[in-house]
Each structure stands twice: as structure tokens, then as C-alpha cells.
Amino acid sequence: MTARSFRLVALGLGFAFLYGPIFWIVAFSFNEGRLVTLWSGFSTKWYGELARNRRLVDAALFSLVVAAVSASLATLLGALAGFALSRLGRFRGRGLLAGALGAVLTLPEVILGLALLLAFVSIDAWLGGPGRGAWTIVVAHATLGMAYVTLVVRARLAGFDRSLEEAALDLGATPAGVFLHVTLPLILPALGGGWLIAFMLSLDDVVLASFVAGPGATTLPMVVFSSARLGLNPQINALATIMVGIGALAVLIAVWLLGRQERQR
Amino acid sequence: MRRWLVGVPALWLVAFFAGPFLLILKVSLSQAVVGQPPFTPLFADGGFRGSLVNFAVLLEDELYVEAILASLALAASSTLACILLGYPMAWAIAGAPKYWRAPLLALVALPFVTSFLIRVYAWIGLLRPTGFLSALLQSLGIIDGPLALVPSTFAVALGMTYTYLPFMVLPIYASLEKIDPALTAAAADLGAKPGRVFWSVTLPLSLPGVLAGSLFVFVPAVGEFVVPELLGGPGTPMIGKVIWQEFFNNRDWPLASALAVVLLALLAVPIALAQRAGAPTAEGLR
Numbered sequence: 001m002t003a004r005s006f007r008l009v010a011l012g013l014g015f016a017f018l019y020g021p022i023f024w025i026v027a028f029s030f031n032e033g034r035l036v037t038l039w040s041g042f043s044t045k046w047y048g049e050l051a052r053n054r055r056l057v058d059a060a061l062f063s064l065v066v067a068a069v070s071a072s073l074a075t076l077l078g079a080l081a082g083f084a085l086s087r088l089g090r091f092r093g094r095g096l097l098a099g100a101l102g103a104v105l106t107l108p109e110v111i112l113g114l115a116l117l118l119a120f121v122s123i124d125a126w127l128g129g130p131g132r133g134a135w136t137i138v139v140a141h142a143t144l145g146m147a148y149v150t151l152v153v154r155a156r157l158a159g160f161d162r163s164l165e166e167a168a169l170d171l172g173a174t175p176a177g178v179f180l181h182v183t184l185p186l187i188l189p190a191l192g193g194g195w196l197i198a199f200m201l202s203l204d205d206v207v208l209a210s211f212v213a214g215p216g217a218t219t220l221p222m223v224v225f226s227s228a229r230l231g232l233n234p235q236i237n238a239l240a241t242i243m244v245g246i247g248a249l250a251v252l253i254a255v256w257l258l259g260r261q262e263r264q265r
Numbered sequence: 266m267r268r269w270l271v272g273v274p275a276l277w278l279v280a281f282f283a284g285p286f287l288l289i290l291k292v293s294l295s296q297a298v299v300g301q302p303p304f305t306p307l308f309a310d311g312g313f314r315g316s317l318v319n320f321a322v323l324l325e326d327e328l329y330v331e332a333i334l335a336s337l338a339l340a341a342s343s344t345l346a347c348i349l350l351g352y353p354m355a356w357a358i359a360g361a362p363k364y365w366r367a368p369l370l371a372l373v374a375l376p377f378v379t380s381f382l383i384r385v386y387a388w389i390g391l392l393r394p395t396g397f398l399s400a401l402l403q404s405l406g407i408i409d410g411p412l413a414l415v416p417s418t419f420a421v422a423l424g425m426t427y428t429y430l431p432f433m434v435l436p437i438y439a440s441l442e443k444i445d446p447a448l449t450a451a452a453a454d455l456g457a458k459p460g461r462v463f464w465s466v467t468l469p470l471s472l473p474g475v476l477a478g479s480l481f482v483f484v485p486a487v488g489e490f491v492v493p494e495l496l497g498g499p500g501t502p503m504i505g506k507v508i509w510q511e512f513f514n515n516r517d518w519p520l521a522s523a524l525a526v527v528l529l530a531l532l533a534v535p536i537a538l539a540q541r542a543g544a545p546t547a548e549g550l551r
Contacts, residue, residue: 003459007360010353011369017350018376018430021387024397028390081274091271100278102540106481108488108532110505111525114512115285118292118522121302143281146274204380207490211512221382228386228495232393240383247379251371 022244029237046238053235056223063220066134067202070141074198075191077142078149085150086157104147113211116140120212132214140208145198152197156190189257196254200247293319293522304519319523329507329524336504339418340486343425347482348475350426351433359441373434381428385495388424389415416498424492429485433478440474477542484535488528504528
């Protein structure tokens with residue numbers, strides 16, 4: 001076998017493995033029958049049923065709000081941490097800050113979820129409130145998301161031409177003006193990309209949310225997970241197809257944003 | 266300004282990351298009780314009431330030791346499968362024409378960002394007795410009756426390999442791409458055959474990428490919960506699942522905390538190594 005044909009086989013097998021299951025989900029979301037394993041004709045009826053499933057729709061709307069709020073919080077925190085780590089040089093606790101953010105990225109979610117729940121329970125014990133609810137999910141997702149945003153912001157600032165800021169200062173701009181008119185526009189794509197990553201993470205998480213959610217706060221992944229435990233359901237296929245579409249769109253936007261900043265370098 | 270840049274994220278991490286970990290340690294030393302919160306206080310009646318009883322239980326009960334060993338073994342086999350599948354992919358992408366590489370890498374990373382839960386769900390449909398794989402193998406005449414691949418330990422390994430494959434491909438690609446083409450060209454000029462060039466030059470130089478990828482797959486795989494819960498049966502007691510069950514089903518928070526402490530101790534070295542290797546997504550996003 002030549003190197004070229006070996007390459008094609010490796011890529012063909014690899015991508016078939018990666019995309020086969022996704023293709024199956026999308027195809028069977030348009031299947032008419034209730035059986036998710038036997039094709040019986042094209043239909044979009046499961047999308048209709050999905051739209052009428054109040055429990056799923058409510059959970060989806062709730063998840064979108066939680067994802068948007070936690071991603072915004074994560075972007076703010078991650079931008080601050082990214083700036084501190086790339087711009088402040090050495091400071092006390094720098095290693096600890098970088099280490100903690102790295103640990104958030106690699107730790108098993110079960111541990112992070114358990115740790116956060118214990119923290120929320122203690123807060124309630126000390127302050128006598130406010131109890132768990134949507135806010136605890138937002139805090140958990142913001143903590144996870146900020147680690148990813150920091151990564152993206154640091155990568156962006158590492159390839160940043162600081163002479164642009166120096167030039168603006170030489171030309172008489174105030175430090176605040178430099179930040180607003182030079183620095184911010186240059187890192188905006190990284191902030192946008194980071195926000196999208198944090199948003200998708202929140203929309204996908206079932207472990208952290210299950211641990212920290214208060215009564216009545218049910219996210220979409222929690223509903224999907226509990227119905228997947230019970231078995232297959234064509235409505236979930238339809239929902240998955242929509243989520244795959246949104247996910248693919250978000251990635252394309254993120255790649256475009258981050259690719260554009262690459263070309264600007 | 267400086268104070269805010271460091272202070273705000275640092276305070277956040279102390280409150281919602283470092284602090285909570287100390288709480289896990291604290292709760293692991295107490296006992297389960299019926300009540301709110303469902304564990305005994307560490308200090309009561311003017312004295313220290315903590316004990317290592319939970320850890321003794323973990324060591325004595327075979328179930329927990331087995332779960333830990335099974336998790337390590339399953340994570341290791343998934344890591345190996347990721348290397349066997351991911352290395353050729355990374356190698357093929359690194360050798361592709363330059364304008365093809367970025368789109369191919371994006372295709373590798375794309376499933377990772379599409380819902381993880383949904384992709385694991387898909388495997389239930391593919392691996393069921395009436396599912397695609399069973400039907401395919403039957404029509405090819407390889408098996409006679411329907412084949413139930415889910416729930417099984419094999420399905421868990423397959424699911425984790427599938428989930429974490431991008432984490433392996435991206436760092437290996439990054440290390441392959443860094444190899445100076447002059448080195449392989451020199452080896453070829455000196456008479457080495459392509460296979461020899463690969464074994465003596467390319468492979469050794471790409472090992473840092475293989476090591477980084479292995480850590481990024483192994484660490485989350487050991488503590489994985491969703492994959493064993495959806496694809497594995499009661500015969501696959503992974504540690505992440507056991508922590509979950511102790512916590513949610515048995516409401517034994519101290520024992521769940523003790524398990525988390527043990528898992529953390531097991532993963533401390535691989536996590537520290539993974540930190541030094543950088544984060545997987547950093548490679549993917551660049």
C-alpha cells in the first residue's frame with residue numbers, strides 16, 4: 001500500500017467513525033415509524049411532536065437562558081484572568097491561578113459537581129439562603145467556561161503585536177482610550193469565540209447541572225439524559241438534529257472568528 | 266486596575282473551586298446521617314469528630330476497589346484505541362496538502378463541540394440488538410441472531426474512544442507538524458526506506474504529542490460518568506458512576522466524597538503532567 005492510499009484509508013475510517021453516529025441521528029429523525037432502528041418512510045412528524053412537548057420546550061428555553069448568562073459571566077471572568085496571566089508579568093499567586101484554571105479543564109466533572117454542591121450547601125447553611133436554583137447552575141457553568149475563555153484570550157494575547165498599543169500611547173491616547181480603541185477590537189474575536197465555547201459547554205452539560213440544580217431547575221441535557229436512560233425516542237433524534245445543526249453553526253462562526261484573527265497577525 | 270484583573274477571577278476560583286475541594290476533604294472525614302445537611306459536623310461537643318472510617322470502608326469493600334481498577338483499565342484501553350485510530354489520522358492530515366489541513370482539523374474537532382450527550386445517545390441506537398451494527402453483521406453472515414452490544418463493557422470502551430478521539434488527534438498532529446521536513450528528507454537521502462524513516466525519525470519525534478493526547482484522553486475517561494451510565498450495564502461499575510450512585514441513590518455524601526478524594530489522588534500525577542503539556546483545546550483552536 002502506498003503512503004497516499006494509506007492516508008486516504010486512515011482518514012476515511014476515522015471520519016466514518018466520527019460522523020457515522022451523527023449521520024444516523026439525523027437520518028432517523030426523519031423516519032416515519034416509531035422504531036428508531038428500522039426505516040419506514042420520510043416524515044417530519046417527530047419535529048411536530050417535539051414542538052408540542054412542553055417539558056422539552058420549557059427545558060430548552062431554560063437551558064438557553066442559563067447558557068447565555070453563564071457564558072457572559074465566563075467571558076468576563078476569563079478575559080480578566082487571561083489579561084492578568086498574559087500581561088501582568090510575575091505576580092504572587094500567578095502559578096496558583098494558572099494551575100487552578102488548568103485543573104478545571106482536566107478534572108472529571110463528577111468531582112467538580114460534587115465539590116460545587118457541597119459549597120452551595122455550605123453557603124446555605126451559613127447564610128440561611130438563598131437555596132439552590134438556576135443561579136447555582138449558572139455559577140457552575142461559568143466556572144467551567146471561564147477556564148476555556150482564559151485559554152482563548154491568552155492564545156490571542158500571546159500573538160498580539162504590542163507595538164500597536166505603544167504607537168497609540170506615543171500618539172497621545174490615554175491608557176483607557178488605547179484599551180477601548182486598540183486592544184479591545186483586536187481581542188474581540190477571541191472573546192466572541194470564547195463566549196460561544198462557554199455557551200456550547202453549558203448547553204451540553206448534564207453532570208454539573210444534575211449535582212447543583214435546585215428543585216424545578218431542569219436543563220435540556222437533564223431531560224435528554226433521563227429519556228436516553230429509558231431508551232430510544234424519535235423525538236430525541238429530532239431534538240438532537242436541531243442541536244447538531246446549532247452546534248455546527250456555532251463552530252463555523254467560532255472557526256471563522258478565530259481564523260480571521262489568525263490572518264490578521 | 267491590577268488588583269481587579271487578578272482579584273476578581275482569583276476570588277471566584279477560591280469561592281467556587283479551591284474552597285469546594287477543601288469541603289470534599291472535610292465531608293469525606295464525617296459520617297452520613299439523615300438530615301440536612303446529610304453528614305455529621307467535623308467539630309462537635311468541643312472536639313474533633315472526624316475519622317478515616319469512610320476510607321477504611323473503601324479499601325475493605327471489594328466493590329469499590331473493583332470499580333477503581335475497572336475504571337483505570339477501561340480508561341487505559343480507550344486511550345490505546347484512541348492512539349491506534351488517532352495516530353494514522355493525525356499522520357494523514359499532517360501529510361496532506363497545506364490547504365487541506367485546516368479544514369480536515371476542523372472536521373476532527375467539530376464532533377467534539379456538537380453535543381457530547383447526543384453522540385453517546387447515538388451509539389445506543391447503533392449497538393442495540395435491533396440496531397444498525399447487529400443488522401449489518403447479520404446481513405454479512407458473520408453472526409446468526411441479533412447481537413446485544415449495549416449495555417456492555419465493550420460499548421463503554423467504544424463510546425469513550427469515540428468521545429475522546431479528537432483529544433488524541435489534535436496534539437499528535439501538532440507534534441507531527443513541528444517536525445522539520447529536512448530530518449526525514451536527510452534520512453531518506455542516506456538510504457532509509459519510508460518505513461525505516463517513520464520508525465526511526467517521525468515516530469520518536471511525535472511521542473510528546475502521543476503522551477499529551479494520552480493524558481487528555483485518560484484523565485477524563487477515568488472519571489467518566491455519562492458513557493458508562495448510558496452504554497454500560499451493572500457489570501461496568503466505573504468510579505464516576507459509583508460516586509454518582511453513592512451520592513444520589515444512597516445519599517451517602519461522606520462516602521461519595523471519600524471516593525472523590527481517592528479518585529483525585531489517583532489522577533493527581535496525570536493531571537499535573539497534562540497541565541504541563543498544555544490544554545487540548547488550545548491546539549484545536551489555534
